[in-house]
Amino acid sequence: MPLNDFAYQRCLNHQCGYTCGPEEARTACPKCGDLLDVLYDWNRSKPPSSLKYFEEMWSRRNEPLRFSGIYRFHELLPFAKPETVVTVGEGQTLLQQSDFVGTYVGMKPGRLYLQYEGMNPSGSFKDNGMSAAFTHAHAIGAKRAACASTGNTSASLAMYCAATRLMKAVIFIGSGKISYGKLSQALDYGALTVQIAGDFDDAMARVQEISRDLGIYLVNSVNPFRLEGQKSIMFRVLEALRWEVPDWIVVPGGNLGNSSAFGKAFMELKELGLIDRVPRLAVINASGADTLFELFEHRGLRWNGGRANMSIVDHYYQELDQLGRKASTIASAIEINRPVNLRKCLRALEFCDGVVRQVTDQEMLDAKAKVGAGGFGCEPASAASVAGARLLRDQGIIGSDERVVCILTGHQLKDPTATVAYHTTDQEQFNKVLGSRGVKRASFANRAVAVPNDLGEIIKAIQLYS
Numbered sequence: 001m002p003l004n005d006f007a008y009q010r011c012l013n014h015q016c017g018y019t020c021g022p023e024e025a026r027t028a029c030p031k032c033g034d035l036l037d038v039l040y041d042w043n044r045s046k047p048p049s050s051l052k053y054f055e056e057m058w059s060r061r062n063e064p065l066r067f068s069g070i071y072r073f074h075e076l077l078p079f080a081k082p083e084t085v086v087t088v089g090e091g092q093t094l095l096q097q098s099d100f101v102g103t104y105v106g107m108k109p110g111r112l113y114l115q116y117e118g119m120n121p122s123g124s125f126k127d128n129g130m131s132a133a134f135t136h137a138h139a140i141g142a143k144r145a146a147c148a149s150t151g152n153t154s155a156s157l158a159m160y161c162a163a164t165r166l167m168k169a170v171i172f173i174g175s176g177k178i179s180y181g182k183l184s185q186a187l188d189y190g191a192l193t194v195q196i197a198g199d200f201d202d203a204m205a206r207v208q209e210i211s212r213d214l215g216i217y218l219v220n221s222v223n224p225f226r227l228e229g230q231k232s233i234m235f236r237v238l239e240a241l242r243w244e245v246p247d248w249i250v251v252p253g254g255n256l257g258n259s260s261a262f263g264k265a266f267m268e269l270k271e272l273g274l275i276d277r278v279p280r281l282a283v284i285n286a287s288g289a290d291t292l293f294e295l296f297e298h299r300g301l302r303w304n305g306g307r308a309n310m311s312i313v314d315h316y317y318q319e320l321d322q323l324g325r326k327a328s329t330i331a332s333a334i335e336i337n338r339p340v341n342l343r344k345c346l347r348a349l350e351f352c353d354g355v356v357r358q359v360t361d362q363e364m365l366d367a368k369a370k371v372g373a374g375g376f377g378c379e380p381a382s383a384a385s386v387a388g389a390r391l392l393r394d395q396g397i398i399g400s401d402e403r404v405v406c407i408l409t410g411h412q413l414k415d416p417t418a419t420v421a422y423h424t425t426d427q428e429q430f431n432k433v434l435g436s437r438g439v440k441r442a443s444f445a446n447r448a449v450a451v452p453n454d455l456g457e458i459i460k461a462i463q464l465y466s
């Protein structure tokens with residue numbers, strides 16, 4: 001059996017109490033419909049007694065298991081036997097200090113860090129979770145895997161299928177809702193791409209039905225194994241900070257897989273006595289897709305030790321339907337109104353004394369331009385973390401000398417249309433791509449200089465502008 005029998009799955013709703021073995025492929029509890037968690041009998045799995053143990057694993061990264069930035073921390077997500085994990089070398093990402101971006105956010109020097117997940121093989125943080133879900137899918141003999149996607153999940157799934165030849169990818173996307181960078185990846189990697197006349201929420205609903213009916217393995221983040229891989233983002237942050245816990249983790253919120261995984265990582269590290277305090281968590285929505293913000297900050301929805309009042313959520317979704325309000329933001333990766341991991345995220349917010357904020361497309365694009373000018377580069381959704389940190393700084397919630405980690409979830413080249421429209425001199429192009437989203441100006445645009453094909457004129461322009 002490729003899976004460890006000290007791993008098991010349990011319903012998030014403790015009153016339900018459903019548990020099953022690691023070999024089950026379920027995206028919801030069959031008894032009550034809640035989400036499932038992957039848990040471990042830590043007494044049997046024997047995790048290390050100090051995080052310093054992982055320093056040796058870094059030095060052994062030429063070995064097949066430790067060559068992955070996820071399985072380097074295998075002991076903290078030990079659902080599969082080491083020799084069975086599927087890896088393409090994902091998770092070799094770095095935490096980097098940026099005083100340039102820190103100044104924009106309002107931090108003192110040395111206090112702002114960017115966790116640059118765009119450096120994953122498919123260009124986004126998704127590879128962390130995909131490697132884990134893929135390992136699980138392969139362990140239980142799946143031959144086809146599916147997802148609904150705003151682009152990055154599909155790019156990641158398609159890449160694992162193409163690189164390993166272990167499964168075929170079937171991906172569902174909403175029409176006109178995916179950036180070219182991401183769509184081009186899925187097509188190039190050879191995934192069967194199904195474009196649905198609808199948005200991400202529609203595609204998500206359909207892919208769940210289809211996976212059930214056709215017995216296809218579902219890799220969206222309702223799959224609890226995905227979140228096991230995504231915990232490793234926090235392990236790498238801690239590793240880079242020499243195992244010191246930062247004050248804040250700031251992360252964009254879409255389907256809320258990352259925030260949920262981060263909370264679970266810290267819950268487990270605390271339970272194992274590997275850390276003695278936890279960071280605060282800030283989840284940042286786009287203002288055009290702000291379900292979590294609305295529910296948490298305005299309507300008082302809380303995890304409340306597992307007794308969250310979900311009728312608040314049902315009521316809110318009914319309102320959205322009545323108003324015909326669809327998610328709408330330039331940050332297509334987080335253009336989601338019905339986040340599937342909502343309950344797990346509430347748990348994370350409670351454990352990490354979290355806050356939720358929303359930022360406009362204008363704020364995201366300006367923050368994105370600063371991230372780019374600082375030498376990193378990210379897609380619009382990722383910049384929500386930097387824009388959100390800035391807002392929390394302005395509100396005095398983040399202190400200027402606290403240590404803040406913003407997660408850059410996806411690479412700059414994922415959405416060149418938004419970037420070029422921001423920096424363009426062509427007003428028509430700006431209006432078409434960004435003006436229609438309520439973006440009024442490109443505060444930090446770096447405009448190309450148009451010159452005649454004449455040596456003297458070119459030299460004049462360089463002297464004028466440089």
Ligand SMILES: Cc1ncc(COP(=O)(O)O)c(C=O)c1O
Pocket residue numbers: 124150151152153221252253254255256257258259333334379381382409410
């Ligand atoms: C670049 C990027 N940022 C953020 C998110 C949102 O992450 P989550 O669904 O974990 O909240 C996504 C999800 O697709 C993404 O692709």
